[in-house]
Amino acid sequence: MTEEDKTANPVRGEVLIVAEQILGELQHITLELLGAGTYLAGKLGSKLSCIVLGHSLGDIPQKLVACGADTVYVADHPELNTYRTLPYRRVVCNLLDSMDTPAHICLLGSTTTGRDLAPRIAAHFETGLTADCTELDIGSYEHKSKLDPTKVGLYEGCLYAIRPAFGESLKARILGPWKNPQMATTRPGQMTPLKPDPNRPGRIISIPVNIMTEDNRLIIAETLREIGKGVKLQEADVIVSGGYGLGSKDAFQLMYNLAACFANSAVGATRKVVDQSWIPYEHQIGQTGKTVRPKVYIACGISGAIQHRVGMANSGLIIAINKDVDAAIFKFAHHGIVGDVFQVVPEMIRQLEAVKQEKEVQTVVSAH
Amino acid sequence: MPAPYEIFVLVKQVPDQGSKAGLNPDGTIDRARAKRMLNPFDRYALQAALNVKKTYGGRVTAISMGPPPAVEVLLETLEHGVDRGVLLSDKRLAASDTLATAYALYKTIIWAGHYDVIFCGLQTTDGDTAQVGPQLAERLGLPQITYCQDFRIAADQVYADRIIEGGYQKIISQMPLLITVANSYHRLEYKSFHGSWKVQQLLRNTEEQNKYIQSVDLDVIGADEQRCGLKGSPTIVAATEKVGEIGGNCSMHEGHSAEELVGEVVQSTNLQEFLAI
Ligand SMILES: Cc1cc2nc3c(=O)[nH]c(=O)nc-3n(C[C@H](O)[C@H](O)[C@H](O)COP(=O)(O)OP(=O)(O)OC[C@H]3O[C@@H](n4cnc5c(N)ncnc54)[C@H](O)[C@@H]3O)c2cc1C
Ligand SMILES: Cc1cc2nc3c(=O)[nH]c(=O)nc-3n(C[C@H](O)[C@H](O)[C@H](O)COP(=O)(O)OP(=O)(O)OC[C@H]3O[C@@H](n4cnc5c(N)ncnc54)[C@H](O)[C@@H]3O)c2cc1C
Numbered sequence: 001m002t003e004e005d006k007t008a009n010p011v012r013g014e015v016l017i018v019a020e021q022i023l024g025e026l027q028h029i030t031l032e033l034l035g036a037g038t039y040l041a042g043k044l045g046s047k048l049s050c051i052v053l054g055h056s057l058g059d060i061p062q063k064l065v066a067c068g069a070d071t072v073y074v075a076d077h078p079e080l081n082t083y084r085t086l087p088y089r090r091v092v093c094n095l096l097d098s099m100d101t102p103a104h105i106c107l108l109g110s111t112t113t114g115r116d117l118a119p120r121i122a123a124h125f126e127t128g129l130t131a132d133c134t135e136l137d138i139g140s141y142e143h144k145s146k147l148d149p150t151k152v153g154l155y156e157g158c159l160y161a162i163r164p165a166f167g168e169s170l171k172a173r174i175l176g177p178w179k180n181p182q183m184a185t186t187r188p189g190q191m192t193p194l195k196p197d198p199n200r201p202g203r204i205i206s207i208p209v210n211i212m213t214e215d216n217r218l219i220i221a222e223t224l225r226e227i228g229k230g231v232k233l234q235e236a237d238v239i240v241s242g243g244y245g246l247g248s249k250d251a252f253q254l255m256y257n258l259a260a261c262f263a264n265s266a267v268g269a270t271r272k273v274v275d276q277s278w279i280p281y282e283h284q285i286g287q288t289g290k291t292v293r294p295k296v297y298i299a300c301g302i303s304g305a306i307q308h309r310v311g312m313a314n315s316g317l318i319i320a321i322n323k324d325v326d327a328a329i330f331k332f333a334h335h336g337i338v339g340d341v342f343q344v345v346p347e348m349i350r351q352l353e354a355v356k357q358e359k360e361v362q363t364v365v366s367a368h
Numbered sequence: 369m370p371a372p373y374e375i376f377v378l379v380k381q382v383p384d385q386g387s388k389a390g391l392n393p394d395g396t397i398d399r400a401r402a403k404r405m406l407n408p409f410d411r412y413a414l415q416a417a418l419n420v421k422k423t424y425g426g427r428v429t430a431i432s433m434g435p436p437p438a439v440e441v442l443l444e445t446l447e448h449g450v451d452r453g454v455l456l457s458d459k460r461l462a463a464s465d466t467l468a469t470a471y472a473l474y475k476t477i478i479w480a481g482h483y484d485v486i487f488c489g490l491q492t493t494d495g496d497t498a499q500v501g502p503q504l505a506e507r508l509g510l511p512q513i514t515y516c517q518d519f520r521i522a523a524d525q526v527y528a529d530r531i532i533e534g535g536y537q538k539i540i541s542q543m544p545l546l547i548t549v550a551n552s553y554h555r556l557e558y559k560s561f562h563g564s565w566k567v568q569q570l571l572r573n574t575e576e577q578n579k580y581i582q583s584v585d586l587d588v589i590g591a592d593e594q595r596c597g598l599k600g601s602p603t604i605v606a607a608t609e610k611v612g613e614i615g616g617n618c619s620m621h622e623g624h625s626a627e628e629l630v631g632e633v634v635q636s637t638n639l640q641e642f643l644a645i
Contacts, residue, residue, distance in 0.1 A: 022533060082537070085502075085512055112532045116514045119502035123470060128602035131466075131497035141606060148599050164611070165496070171611050176603040218511040218541035221527075225535035238642050263644040271531075275517075275552060281534060288533045296642060317637055320618075330618050335637060337629050338622035347626040351634050356643050363645070 012046040012157060013104040013180060014071070018092060019052040019064060020113050022083070023225060026060050029109035031193035033186060034068035036136050037107060038194060043138040044157050046104060047071060051095055051207075053088055055081040065202030068194045072202060077209040079216075082223055083113050086215035089120045095207055096125065096181065105159050106181035107136075112288065114185045122183050128176025129183040130161035134190045137162070141175050151178060159184065189291050189310065231282045233266045238296040241268035241285060241312070242278075245301020245322065245341055249278040254345050255300065261352040268292065270308050286311035300341045304329025321345065373426035373484040373521075373543075376477060377417035378504075379410040379445060381438040382494045406441040409489035411556040412549040416519075417487045418449050419554070424521055427451045429480055433461065433472055442581050447559040447567045453581040454480050460586055460597045466495070468600035470503035475591040477508065479584065485526070486546045490515065498548070505546040513539055514548045 015037045020027040034050065041048040050069040052060055054076065061072045075091045096103055106121065108114035110132040122129035137160040143151050155177035161184040165172040176182050233239060240259040242252055252267070259265040268290075269283040285292055287307040297315035302308060304320070304327055312318070313332055320333035321344045330336040337344050383402035417428045430445040432438045433456040442453030456476045464472065477483065486508075488501035498514075505512040513519070517536070519528035521543075530537040531550055570577040586593055594600060619636070621629045634640065 027533070089506075112515050112530075115498050116502060116512070119466070119470075119499040120506045120512075122499075123467060123503040123506035126467060126602065128465065128467065129497075129499060130603060131499055143604070150599075151604075160606075165608070166494070169611060171609045172605050173607040173609075174603050175606045179602050218513070218539060218545070220537050221540050222538040223532070223535065224538070225532070261644060262642045264642070265644075272552065284534070288531060296637075296639060317639075319633060319637070319639075325620075325622065330620065333618045335633050336618045336620045336622075337633060338620065339626055339629055343626040344630060347630045348634070351627075351630050352639070352643060355634065355640050356645055359640075359643070359645055 012044050013099065013101040014047045014049045015041040015044065015105040015107070016096070016103045016181065017048070017050040017069070018106070018108045018114070018117065019050050019060070020083075020109055020111060021052065021054050021057070021060060022113075023223060024054065024056070024058065024060075026063060027109070027111070028193075029111055029114070029186075029188045030064070031067050032188070032191035033107050033109060034064065035193040036186065036191040037105075038068040040105060040136060040138055040159070041070075044104060049073065049103075051075065051092060053077075053080045053083075053091055055079075061204045062198075063196065065204065066196040066198050066200055068200070070202050072204045073207045074204060075207050075209050077211070079211050080209065082220045083117075084215075084218060084220060085116055085120060086218065087211045088117055089124070090211060090215055091207070091209055092117070092121055093124050094210065096121070103181040104157070106183045108183075108185045110185040110187045118183060118185050125179070125181065127179040127181060127183055128174075129185070130163055130174040130176070131185055133161045133163045133184045133186045134171075135162040136160065136184060136186065136191070141177055143177075158182070187310070188287070225281075231266055233268055233283070233285065233290050233292050236264055236266035236292075236294050238262040238265040238298070239268045239285075239292055239294045239312075239315070240265060240298045240300065241270070241302060242273060242300050243270040243302030243308075244272045244276075245303075246273065246278070247301075249276070251342075252279055254341070258298065258300075258345055258349055258352075261349060261356070262296075268297075268312075270302055270305075299329055299333065300345060302329055303327050304331065304333075373420055373424055374482050375417045375420050375426050375428045376480070376483045376486040377410075377413050377428060377430050377445070377450070378473060378486065378488045378500075379414065379430050379432050379441050380407045380489070380492050381405070381432065381434050381441045382407045382492055404437060404440065406444055407489055407492045407494075409491055409493070409549075409551060410441075411489075412551055412553040413487040413489045413547075414445055414448060414450070415554050415556045416516075416547065416549045418557070420485065420521065421449070426484075429454060429483075431473065431476055431480060432456070433469065433476065439581060439583075443567050443570065446570070446580060447563040448556065449560050449563050451580075455581060455583045456585070456589065457583060458585040458596075460593050463598040463601060464596060465601035465603045466497050466499040466503055467602055468596050470500050470507055471595045471600060472586070472589075472591055473500070473504055474507035475586075475589040476584065477504075479589040484543045486510070486544070488546065488548045490548050490550055501546060501548040508546070510544060510546045511541050512546045512548070513541060515550050516547045517550045517552050519547065
């Protein structure tokens, strides 16, 4: 680090974001983390930095600056092309080790990558890590309990990591002011990105990559990714989604038939049915699929697992059809129909068709 | 023929959240009153461990850290065909966060001996962090496959499918390694008749039980108590706030014919506004 940086930020270390890209595509979670990081760094009076790992990253570093990073550390190496725990862990830990003033905070996403990598970094530095946060803030904290006398004291500039607990019925504020970097992962969709500003100033620094032989004990043979752009889930007013309760691939026709009743609609699905190859990936909604916010979401034979819920819980009106009255989906749906999809859905199509015909007749009549 | 494998599986006893009985007024769990159960996610890890034994041969060791009643989950794993249990129990472990938990489990694993593969659940239903597995792998210096949906072993290499956003990774890893098993892996099979019978015998005979389940504390495994429990935990839960039951506002339609149920919904919502006309 140069002399200039030290004077710019004499007391507190930076806030470091670990960026995420899959096959060269920058992930939205990184923009969210930069938004949150800008706020935290502002409150601390420190700098926001971001490390991105990969190969032939194109304009990703510039995008990271435009979205809030003061410094972007670029680790470019063919071996970093796809995420792998050990090489990525090595590079990020080396960077953190090389900082003159240790980073104050280090954030990752609660994605399959962030949840794989963050605990390794935290364990390496023996520092605290809060999982799956929905809010982050900075504040002071006084530790009074004398059970562990070494911890007693007043701490300023602590990371407040707030996460849902016990099936989302509680919010817990978790702190770890004793050791830097204070670490957290954040749940996708919770933090707000900044508006990109191509004129924001920022530095882009290339950092060394020293991968060891032992980091290659595990290799990625192939990354299969099929998020297509074909299915317009995000733009649809009405999404009809099918789950494992449909029982077979053929039954998805019923979903298409119901969707056809609406003007601007699309068919969605759970990961479980995508895994069964009943419907392609691009229809998947949830943590590892798409996040949607239609005006109406009709869930058919879907149990309502948290990984599905995070992708659709903000829909305007949620109608769930499930034969199990205790299904989790009824905890957050607005209307729950307890019944068999094969009776309820055809009946719904019939009634909607009837309403349509009635309306058409009215339109024709009023046109006269 | 490959050498039989030493297979470790980590299982945690958690409060049964289905039973409202064990909740404090502020919504936290009253661990003394709550019904206890095997962490549901660990059932997939257990099945993975048993599958390795069944397909490739070997011995399965289940390891748990928790207060003495946690022996119940180890007995449960024996019923499913696990060969040996190790229970780490010590008052000095109270209030461990994930870092301290991973340290204590790391020392237990080293104590328990040679391993080729370690299986963990994806996460727990109480702490719900999914951090212990990777932190343990870091301590042990192992490669890891998290979110593992399926795998096979050939020539001492593990071929696995790992869930990622929008798809999969096909992974090849050397052994030893640590795997966290996704809940889309095969369901846990029924208890074996032989296993249940054996556990019935063990429940009647403490001496016999001690042959199958080894109980250890921090001194036995040689753990540094400064790195355990409250002292070894860099995080603290500073405050909790009740959010209230999510939802709970669902209008339920049940008990009538499909025609009536659908009629209620079509009439009482704005569904009609979106029809294709
Ligand atoms: C890392 C990770 C990421 C994941 N990402 C996602 C994701 O992005 N999206 C996602 O959806 N899931 C995801 N999952 C999977 C998730 O945990 C659940 O397994 C999945 O959502 C369940 O799908 P389902 O509701 O279709 O199936 P099930 O849970 O099997 O539910 C089927 C439901 O259908 C009901 N049913 C059965 N028959 C009928 C009938 N005739 N009529 C009416 N109802 C019936 C049953 O009562 C049941 O509630 C992920 C899991 C992991 C581990
Ligand atoms: C509301 C709440 C929030 C918390 N948040 C955090 C947090 O953000 N960060 C943090 O560091 N700690 C946190 N903790 C503490 C954490 O729950 C405990 O450290 C716990 O002992 C281990 O974490 P876990 O239950 O999340 O396990 P996970 O990491 O979710 O467990 C994954 C797997 O590891 C294995 N495993 C975990 N624990 C054991 C065990 N005792 N014995 C055997 N195998 C085991 C199992 O195979 C399990 O499936 C929190 C606790 C509470 C009550």
